[in-house]
Amino acid sequence: xxxxxxxxxxxxxxxxxxxxxxxxxxxxxxxxxxxxxxxxxxxxxxxxxxxxxxxxxxxxxxxxxxxxxxxxxxxxxxxxxxxxxxxxxxxxxxxxxxxxxxxxxxxxxxxxxxxxxxxxxxxxxxxxxxxxxxxxxxxxxxxxxxxxxxxxxxxxxxxxxxxxxxxxxxxxxxxxxxxxxxxxxxxxxxxxxxxxxxxxxxxxxxxxxxxxxxxxxxxxxxxxxxxxxxxxxxxxxxxxxxxxxxxxxxxxxxxxxxxxxxxxxxxxxxxxxxxxxxxxxxxxxxxxxxxxxxxxxxxxxxxxxxxxxxxxxxxxxxxxxxxxxxxxxxxxxxxxxxxxxxxxxxxxxxxxxxxxxxxxxxxxxxxxxxxxxxxxxxxxxxxxxxxxxxxxxxxxxxxxxxxxxx
Amino acid sequence: xxxxxxxxxxxxxxxxxxxxxxxxxxxxxxxxxxxxxxxxxxxxxxxxxxxxxxxxxxxxxxxxxxxxxxxxxxxxxxxxxxxxxxxxxxxxxxxxxxxxxxxxxxxxxxxxxxxxxxxxxxxxxxxxxxxxxxxxxxxxxxxxxxxxxxxxxxxxxxxxxxxxxxxxxxxxxxxxxxxxxxxxxxxxxxxxxxxxxxxxxxxxxxxxxxxxxxxxxxxxxxxxxxxxxxxxxxxxxxxxxxxxxxxxxxxxxxxxxxxxxxxxxxxxxxxxxxx
Ligand SMILES: Cc1ncc(COP(=O)(O)O)c(C=O)c1O
Numbered sequence: 001x002x003x004x005x006x007x008x009x010x011x012x013x014x015x016x017x018x019x020x021x022x023x024x025x026x027x028x029x030x031x032x033x034x035x036x037x038x039x040x041x042x043x044x045x046x047x048x049x050x051x052x053x054x055x056x057x058x059x060x061x062x063x064x065x066x067x068x069x070x071x072x073x074x075x076x077x078x079x080x081x082x083x084x085x086x087x088x089x090x091x092x093x094x095x096x097x098x099x100x101x102x103x104x105x106x107x108x109x110x111x112x113x114x115x116x117x118x119x120x121x122x123x124x125x126x127x128x129x130x131x132x133x134x135x136x137x138x139x140x141x142x143x144x145x146x147x148x149x150x151x152x153x154x155x156x157x158x159x160x161x162x163x164x165x166x167x168x169x170x171x172x173x174x175x176x177x178x179x180x181x182x183x184x185x186x187x188x189x190x191x192x193x194x195x196x197x198x199x200x201x202x203x204x205x206x207x208x209x210x211x212x213x214x215x216x217x218x219x220x221x222x223x224x225x226x227x228x229x230x231x232x233x234x235x236x237x238x239x240x241x242x243x244x245x246x247x248x249x250x251x252x253x254x255x256x257x258x259x260x261x262x263x264x265x266x267x268x269x270x271x272x273x274x275x276x277x278x279x280x281x282x283x284x285x286x287x288x289x290x291x292x293x294x295x296x297x298x299x300x301x302x303x304x305x306x307x308x309x310x311x312x313x314x315x316x317x318x319x320x321x322x323x324x325x326x327x328x329x330x331x332x333x334x335x336x337x338x339x340x341x342x343x344x345x346x347x348x349x350x351x352x353x354x355x356x357x358x359x360x361x362x363x364x365x366x367x368x369x370x371x372x373x374x375x376x377x378x379x380x381x382x383x384x385x386x387x388x389x390x391x392x393x394x395x396x397x398x399x400x401x402x403x404x405x406x
Numbered sequence: 407x408x409x410x411x412x413x414x415x416x417x418x419x420x421x422x423x424x425x426x427x428x429x430x431x432x433x434x435x436x437x438x439x440x441x442x443x444x445x446x447x448x449x450x451x452x453x454x455x456x457x458x459x460x461x462x463x464x465x466x467x468x469x470x471x472x473x474x475x476x477x478x479x480x481x482x483x484x485x486x487x488x489x490x491x492x493x494x495x496x497x498x499x500x501x502x503x504x505x506x507x508x509x510x511x512x513x514x515x516x517x518x519x520x521x522x523x524x525x526x527x528x529x530x531x532x533x534x535x536x537x538x539x540x541x542x543x544x545x546x547x548x549x550x551x552x553x554x555x556x557x558x559x560x561x562x563x564x565x566x567x568x569x570x571x572x573x574x575x576x577x578x579x580x581x582x583x584x585x586x587x588x589x590x591x592x593x594x595x596x597x598x599x600x601x602x603x604x605x606x607x608x609x610x611x612x613x614x615x616x617x618x619x620x621x622x623x624x625x626x627x628x629x630x631x632x633x634x635x636x637x638x639x640x641x642x643x644x645x646x647x648x649x650x651x652x653x654x655x656x657x658x659x660x661x662x663x664x665x666x667x668x669x670x671x672x673x674x675x676x677x678x679x680x681x
Contacts, residue, residue, distance in 0.1 A: 017540065027509055027536040029465045031561040031586055034568070173471060174461065186464045191587040193563060290509040290536065291462060303483035304514030305461040 005333070010257040013327065018207020018294075021330060023323035026206040028293045031190050040208040042112060047215065052108065059104045060219060063137075064094045066101075068220075070227040070384070076354050076371070083237065083377035085370055087357070087387040088224045088252060095133050097126040097360065097389030098220060098248040103199055105216035107134035110197035117141040117192065120199045121185040123150055123178035123244065124315030124362060125157025126389055127201030132166035134199075142166040145184040147177040150314040157393050175308040178244075178318045182292050202245025203322030206293030210322050217251025224384055225255050232382060238263040238373060241386035242366040243283070243336065244315045246322035248388035257333060266325060267369040269311035270338035280309035280317050283329050283336035291319070296326040312341040312397070313361035315389075339368040347371065348391060348398060360389035361397065409502040409530045410555055410578040413452055414613040414634065423674050424635025425450055425626070426615060427642055427667055428506065430457040430473035431490055432482030434646055434656055440493045442660055447501050449664045450671030454494075455533075455637060458487050458507030465535045467590030469640040472647060484511040484520075492527035504531040504557060504578075509541075517548045525552035531578045533557045539572055546575065559583050562598065566605055573610035580612050582633065585619045590640030594619030600632040622666075623673025630674040638670055 013020040026036055046052040060066040068089045077084045090098035103120075110118055118140050122128030128144040135142035144161055148170040151158050161168050174180040182205075189198045203210045203217070228236050239256060241249035243266040256262045271279030279285065282297040289298040291306060299307040299319040311317040328334040339347075344361055347368035352358040359367055363386075370385045377383070391398075399406050407415070417424055427446045431439050443454050459477035463470065484507070491503050505524070512520050512534065524532065532554060537545060539558065546556045555578025560569055563586060573580065584599050585591050599616060606614050616629045617637030626636040642663045649659035 025541055026538065027541055028538065029535050029561070029583075030538055030559040031563050031583060033538050033540070034563045034565060173475075179462065183462050183464050187467075187588045190465065191591065193586055289513050292464070293536070295513075298510070300510065300514065302514070303485070304511035305478065305483075306510070 005258060005260065007258040013324065014207060014211050018211070020324045020327035022288070023295050023326040024207055024210060025295055026293060027290045027295065028206045029190060031193060032206070035193050036206055036208070039109070042109060043208055043212050046109065046112060055108060056105055060101065064100050064104060065092065066219065067223045068092050070224060070231065073355050076351065077374065079354070080371060080374045082374040082379065083381040083383045084379065085374055086236065086382060086384045088220060088384055090220060090248065090386060090388050091357070091359065091390035095126070095130045096392065097130070098217060098251060098386070099127040099201060100130040100133065101219055101251070102201065102213050102216045102247060103127070103130040103134045105212070106197070106199045107138055110140065110199070111138060113197060115195060115197040117196045118199050119143045119145065119185050119188050119196055120201060121145045121178065121181040122201060123147070123181065123317060124313065124360065125150065125154040125161065125393060126315060126360070128166070128168070129157050129160050129164070131199050132161040132164035135166060136164045143169055143188065145169050145171055145181040145188065147175070147181045148172045149176040150178065150181070153397050154314055154393055155396060177309070177314065179306065186292070202247040203250050203324060204245040204292055204294060204296070204320060210294065210324055213247050214250045214254055214324060217247050218254045220248065220251035220386065221253060221255035224252060228382070228384065235259055235262055236382040236384045237261065237377065238265065238383045240265045240267060240366050240370040240373065240383060242267045242316060242362050242388060243321060243325060244318050244362060245320070246325045248386050250322060250324055252384070252386040253334060264334040265369060265373065266334050266336045267365045268336060268338045269313060269316035269365055270340035271310040273340050274338050278310040279338065280311040280319065281338045282319060282321050283325060284338050288326065294323045296320050296323045297329070312344060313365065315360070315362040316365065337369055339365040343368040345398070345401060352391070357387065358391035359387060360391050361394045363388045408553060408555060408578070409500065410453070413502050414579065417452060423630040423633070424452040424613070424615060425667070425671050425674050426453045426455055426635050426637040427451050428455040428457060428617070428637055428639030429642060430459055430470065430477050431487040432459060432477035432480045433473040433643065434476060434650055434659060436480045436482060438656055438660065439490050443494050444497060445660060445664050446667055447498060449667045451501070451667065452635070453502045453504060455504045455506050456487060456491065458484055458505060458511055460508040460511060463508060465588055467588040467640060469590045469644045469647070473643045484515055488523050488527045488529070491529050495528040502530040503528065504533060505529050506533040507535070509534050509536045512545065517545045521548035521552050521554065524549070524554050529554060531555040531557045533559065533581060535559070539575060557581050560606060562586055562602060569606055569609050573612065576610070576612055579634065580606060580610065580614045581637070582606060582614055582616045583618050584616045584629070587618070589618055591619055592621070594625055596628040596632065599629060603632050623669045626670045627673035627676060636670070636674060642666060
């Protein structure tokens with residue numbers, strides 16, 4: 001097994017068909033197949049092109065503000081009395097979440113393809129904001145598809161996107177959340193495929209998206225690994241990240257995959273509790289199937305219809321998950337766990353009050369689990385949590401839940 | 407010879423083009439579908455395309471999306487759809503039935519049991535929108551074992567070398583998606599269709615039917631002038647939905663859909679052959 005878990009082993013996915021073991025692939029209508037092939041060919045060339053890498057790194061340094069710090073949450077770690085918890089501060093990125101790492105990369109691809117129009121789907125609105133931001137900077141027309149339900153609960157981000165010059169398209173079909181926003185973005189892409197670049201916001205969708213989003217987000221893990229070695233002289237014992245589609249998680253995990261001593265936990269949205277069926281935890285409670293261009297774990301019924309999901313956090317409210325996570329689950333490299341709405345809300349308040357860091361509700365799921373995990377570990381051990389985003393966007397939701405009118 | 411092959415052969419001998427209505431199984435009601443299929447055949451349909459409702463129909467425009475939603479509200483599953491084909495076959499053993507849908511319900515049922523069930527109930531062909539040639543192999547193998555055609559889509563974005571690969575593994579007929587876009591989009595350009603059709607015809611002797619963007623006798627007639635058949639979906643489904651929305655009965659909705667199909671049949675037949 002050790003031999004199989006070499007860096008080469010993890011670098012072997014996706015294969016040329018875009019498969020991660022049985023997962024991934026290109027399950028889309030014929031009209032999109034050529035666009036995907038073009039994107040794949042361009043990315044294959046550019047990812048080996050030092051000029052492109054330099055352009056990407058320069059933007060990350062001067063526009064996003066990387067490297068993001070690795071911060072030791074001393075007060076909470078002391079109180080728990082278990083493992084020390086370190087936060088990889090993606091909340092300090094420009095636009096307030098990890099999402100921008102990926103939109104910078106894809107915007108560069110759009111520029112190289114000469115596309116003048118970009119589209120994006122968004123749940124929490126962070127990816128929408130990050131897409132609108134790079135579009136503003138490059139002078140591209142930008143349309144963001146967002147479930148009507150999410151337009152309501154992420155009103156602040158909707159206004160941010162509009163200020164940035166993007167058109168926000170509320171999606172009223174199906175469950176009116178992220179899944180339906182992605183359907184609508186795919187419909188738009190099929191219609192305007194010649195002029196349009198689709199900036200997918202997570203490690204889902206058809207090949208090559210899960211691969212290129214992973215590559216762009218892996219800067220998180222590369223920095224964290226180096227920062228751990230510099231600061232602590234060793235690698236951490238565990239990594240924790242929330243999993244919606246899985247981009248912040250894969251970004252942190254990927255560079256550590258061959259490091260056998262590093263345990264990894266992907267935290268899905270438990271909603272009202274995985275046992276209630278009202279959740280968004282396909283890896284914890286789903287079955288393999290095909291949606292949005294790839295084969296992966298899904299929340300679905302016995303007839304293959306996709307189920308409605310529930311999570312307090314719009315960014316995790318998705319019935320699927322990136323195909324690489326499906327594979328990492330099956331091979332046992334990453335443990336997928338869950339945190340419920342109430343645990344996430346409690347963590348939101350605790351971390352805000354005790355560390356002065358207000359996490360996004362998505363991120364709060366990772367923090368809630370990290371607290372549990374740390375308590376079972378010893379003070380010599382280290383946990384790195386991906387602090388994927390800041391919580392400003394969520395204050396209206398939190399206030400409403402707490403019965404406060406602003 | 408399969409039902410599809412003999413259907414196209416007969417049409418060719420008669421110098422006619424195929425009229426292929428698409429309806430969503432279970433829309434507007436569970437028990438209306440099989441009678442509707444028979445009436446469509448009586449009104450001139452050569453092949454019936456039966457849509458399998460799916461929660462996330464990514465290639466459909468708003469009209470067919472709503473059809474899927476209504477069918478799901480009526481509790482229709484893939485097994486129910488196959489049951490409808492079985493019922494249809496009790497009174498019609500000659501009209502080909504093509505099932506069209508998305509991959510996940512088929513994946514969930516399992517490729518082998520799906521193929522076996524299709525053969526048992528009398529399905530002739532399958533179109534799976536999100537199973538392009540790159541992903542369809544294992545399903546197609548199962549279908550081949552039981553003699554069911556896997557029908558491939560070709561679109562205006564499919565480059566010529568890819569057309570050649572696609573037609574190599576195709577059988578039944580080729581479905582040319584005439585517009586870049588979702589179903590029900592309204593900008594079919596007949597000249598474009600004609601020139602693209604030439605490229606497909608150079609690559610295969612299989613019949614080529616055109617769908618997406620055909621909504622009336624005129625557009626169907628224009629397409630029939632350059633292709634072997636015309637698929638009409640959104641227009642029929644919209645006609646039924648509008649009738650019901652305006653307080654009409656399901657019977658009236660069906661009557662209106664049937665008149666539309668008849669006029670499309672006329673539009674297709676009035677085209678002089680050899681154009
Ligand atoms: C701050 C934050 N974290 C996490 C996520 C979940 O996405 P992913 O799993 O792709 O990281 C989102 C999505 O909107 C987000 O805004």
